Amino acid sequence: MAKIELIDIKKQYGDTKIVKGVTFTVEDGEFAVVVGPSGCGKSTLLRMIAGLEDITSGELRIDGKVANQVSPDKRGIAMVFQSYALYPHLTVAENIGFALTLKKHDKAEVAQRVKEAAKMLQLEDLLQRKPAELSGGQRQRVAIGRAIVKRPKVILFDEPLSNLDAKLRVQMRAELQRLHKEFGSTIVYVTHDQVEAMTMAEKIVVLNQGHISQLGQPMDLYQQPQNTFVAEFIGIPKMNLLDGEISQDEPDVFVCSNGLRIPLAVSYQGASGGLKLGIRPEHIELADNDNGQYDVKIVERLGIETYLHLQRADDEVIVVRLEGDHNLDAGQVNLHFPSDKCRLFDEVGQVLLPSTH
Amino acid sequence: MTLASNTVASTGTNQKMTKSQFKTYLTLILISLYCMVPFIWVVLASVDPKASQFLRIPESVSMEHYWNLFANQSGLRWILNSIVINVSATIIALVFAGFGGYAISRTKAWWKLPLLYAIILVRIVPPPALIVPVYKVMLTLNDWVNALINAVFTDVATQQTMSRAFSFVDGYLGLILILAAMQLPLAIWIMKTFFDAIPIDYEESAAIDGATQWQTVRKVLIPLAMPGFAAAGLFAFINAWGDFLMPLMFTSSPELQTLPLGLFRAFLRVDAIDYGFLTALAVIYTLPAVIAFSFARKFLTQTFSGGVKG
Amino acid sequence: MQLTYERRKQLTYRFMMTPALLLMFIFIVFPAFYAFSLSLTNEALLGFAAKESSYVGLSNFERLFDDPLFWNSLKVTLLFVIGSAVIGQFLLGFLSAVLLLRPIRFKAMFNAMICLPNAVPEMVVGFLWISMYASGEYGTLNRIVAWFGVDPQQWLYSFPLIAIIIVNTWRGVAFAMILLTSGLSSIPKDIYEAARIDGATDRQIFWRITIPMLMPTIFLYMFVSTVTTFAIFGLVYTLSRGGPANSTEILGIYIYNQSFTAFQLGYGASVAVISLVVSMLIGVFYVRMFKVEV
Helix, strand or coil: CCCEEEEEEEEEECCEEEEEEEEEEECCCCEEEEECCCCCCHHHHHHHHHCCCCCCEEEEEECCEECCCCCHHHCCEEEECCCCCCCCCCCHHHHHCHHHHHCCCCHHHHHHHHHHHHHHCCCHHHCCCCHHHCCHHHHHHHHHHHHHCCCCCEEEEECCCCCCCHHHHHHHHHHHHHHHHHHCCEEEEEECCHHHHHHHCCEEEEEECCEEEEEECHHHHHHCCCEHHHHHHCCCCCCEEEEEECCCCCCCEEEECCCCEEECCCCCCCCCCCEEEEECHHHCEECCCCCCEEEEEEEEECCCEEEEEEECCCCCCEEEEEECCCCCCCCEEEEECCHHHCEEECCCCEECCCCCC | CCCHHHHCCCCCCCCCCCHHHHHHHHHHHHHHHHHHHHHHHHHHHHCCCCCCCCCCCCCCCCCHHHHHHHHCHHHHHHHHHHHHHHHHHHHHHHHHHHHHHHHHHHCCCCCHHHHHHHHHHHHHCCHHHHHHHHHHHHHHHHHHHHHHHHHHCCCHHHHHHHHHHHCCCCCHHHHHHHHHHHHHHHHHHHHHHHHHCCCCHHHHHHHHCCCCHHHHHHHHHHHHCHHHHHHHHHHHHHHHHHCCHHHHHHCCCHHHCCHHHHHHHHHHCCCCCCHHHHHHHHHHHHHHHHHHHHHHHHHHHHHHHCCCCC | CCCCHHHHHHHHHHHHHHHHHHHHHHHHHHHHHHHHHHCCECCCCCCHHHHCCCECCCHHHHHHHHCHHHHHHHHHHHHHHHHHHHHHHHHHHHHHHHHHCCCCCCHHHHHHHHHHHHHCCHHHHHHHHHHHCCCCCCCHHHHHHHHCCCCCCCHHHHCHHHHHHHHHHHHHHHHHHHHHHHHHHCCCHHHHHHHHHCCCCHHHHHHHHHHHHHHHHHHHHHHHHHHHHHCCCHHHHHHHCCCCCCCCCCHHHHHHHHHHHCCCHHHHHHHHHHHHHHHHHHHHHHHHHHCCCC
16 A cells, blocks of 8 residues: 655646646545546546656655656556456456466466455456456456456556446445455546545545646535636536626625625625626525526426526526425526525636635 | 339248349349359369360369379479468568557557558559569579578588578578568558557556566467458468469579469460369469458458548 | 656567568568669660669660550550459449349359459469460350350450450459448448438439448549559469550560560669559559548
């Protein structure tokens, strides 16, 4: 089990910069998830940790030792690929034991360790099959088995669940967490799915266009996003962002561009226009007064909860989540925006802090 | 020609054929006859003790011509030479194309694209255009090799065997190498296309597991590339086997003659031509090519459909 | 090792490519360029120049362009390529492809029979057709046409060019058929059905839908078959050796005759140069026009 430190890691191909200075640490035994949209550089980052891509500048340390030049097989890592990369011409047992046979371990020992890994992943009955005969979920487990049999210090996952159907994904998420508890290896997991990040991670790194947008524990990112990117990326449905401004005459009121006035919990001195107010769908309430009038466009009733899509003036549609079933017709409702649940962002998308005098 | 009628449901179990079906069958039969008729003679004559240049129904059927082939010095010689030379050329072409195709598929060199275009152009070069310069090249290489042989071996008999084996003109090595070289463009293309379709994940996984380059090649790449090798190998073999120009150019001694040359030269003889012998030889010569072709058939569309992107 | 992982991989790839590239270079690329320089000399296998060849500038080419046999050879080659590849093989191949996609029986058998000529080595093709074209009343072709009341002919003497075109057509139908079958099958059935619903006649469907959608395949076929036919040697050589009276002397045979019968290597090289230039032009034209994907 090892600690991984990335210090100002940059990656560049010719003139194209892919990773533009990433710094974070994964503690020994921690389950870290690097999440971001396509093209943000997360896979490249993972491959640099693996040693499959060179690090243009910056330092990578594994267990305190600089690892930039160390070849992939000497870094003590194992990797589970998105495509699983199971050798089609080998049986499950041979696939799992592949790394061990390369190093010419004693045959009995290899068989023993393969069996252990297979047992942990419920693959014992499938050991003699070939990958083509297995289902997606089974192949995934074989890929994981191949990784854990090496008893690696670090396991890297490259979007392992993206090829599975929704139901399997839920199952595998639970499996992976179980395995992590049993093994305790350091895990760096890359995905574009924020649900996977939220459910499994002990630490989330949100990557956007080669930069870290925010770094922290899942709930911190959920409740206190530091910028609009993270605000919209984490959480489904997305956090609503309303355009508006705060005038100096009334520094504790947010005036939306659709006319709505939202009182704020604190005063924001020195703020101006081009701002955004963020509030999660589950925090908006239905109200009695007609201050926050909105037109109901779409009602989605899911039984356990109801989603309303609403619009005011010609502004963007916002989403409100109500607990339980609400049989509402299209029409007008009044909304209340609790001030303690509002989060403000400035013109460039960074969280806006009330100025301290 | 009604293409759209292809989507009409089959007339299935109707007893009476439709007019369109009749025309279809008739046309196909005519085309097939056109294709098959020339073969009738060679097959019949090869089992006809009194074979002649003309098509005739044999009065009796005998396999004597075939036995004769193997008993006859030249026939056997030609067959063995063809096998040795063409199989060697195919193997060399496959090994080189395997490594080459793989490397080209994976490389990120800036000259990758121009290289691929260059390989297409190399494929286009018509062999007759090359005969003069290649002949000069072979002569030079030949001189070097023979000088080397004469320097290393003192015994005349060994010198001659070595020369026969390793010469470029009138020697096995030269013919094998040039035949292999000519198959390379297509073989490389097939292998490269094939490796393009194999994700690099397998190799990376092996790298992380600590496989050396050689281990990766042996345990991962070669098994995965088998179908590619099959396709490339079949095409290479068929082309080399049927090649007439190269053996014509670069062999003169009787010991070195391969089947196409043997057939050609025997046919040119001024005195009585033994048609039975010749047709049996032609049949034997044709068989491997036909067998290889029947296996290669399914690869033909795969190879070319990659080029049809429009 | 200071070399990074990526760098090492890239070097390994270059190393792996070398044998193949080297072999092609020695036996194909270098000779192709060498032909250019040879064509500027008077190199020969016999006679004066055999000992010491000298630079003669473009005189080989002057001689070439003055030689009516050269122009004849070009003409013959052009007719041969157009007759067999562009027209013969294509039409019969297309016809076969279309017919074989219809709901009929014995498809596999027809398919095998049509493919057989393609599977056979060049030499044997020549051999077979020498018998077919044999003169006198017992020659196979003569016996067939006798049915239609035509007198026995000396096919290779009277109609040499047509004769070899027929042979090459016979040989290449399979390639066109296979390629076009694949092209035709890749046109989605829905398109035909949509056209039917729109009220298109069979003829309209053929010319406005099928043919346009087949264009990439057709051009691919034309390219490959043109290039291959241009390079033919053995087939025609066995049949006619370029005769009678140079009437079937395709470019390949012309080169061979000039170089190895007349032993004029420098001169032969100049023809080779022309041949190479023409081939390269065809290749570049196709690759640029249709943006062949590599």
